[in-house]
Amino acid sequence: MTGVDHQHSAAVEQAAMWLAEQQEPPKPAVPFLRRTFGLSTHEACEACSLANRFRINRRSLG
Template identity: 60%
Template sequence: MSITTPPEHQHSAAVEQAAHWLADLREPPHPIVPALKERFGLSAVEACEAIAWAERMRVYRKAHG
């Protein structure tokens, strides 16, 4: 029996890398989605996932130092 991760919880390495990059920026690029698509080769959906993930990282960092 194999356990698989549901698609909504799978992230590519590029999405993870983009999220970390974005979370570390003081001033994110505008518009963000095209910048992530160009820099990391993401689709629009993946760019949105990276943005949401980066925001969660920022909230976590703020809450936990």
């Protein structure tokens, strides 16, 4: 097995990029992302996870 291939919608990716750029992310993030980007709860959670990966990659790659 090679792992799971996750594909995200454009809205999820846009929300994740926005969230990763915030110095002070909104709390709680999921309801905010749902309202602002029109995401489902599952999509908002995906965006949070993706934003964390973006932040980690940015820190490790400079």
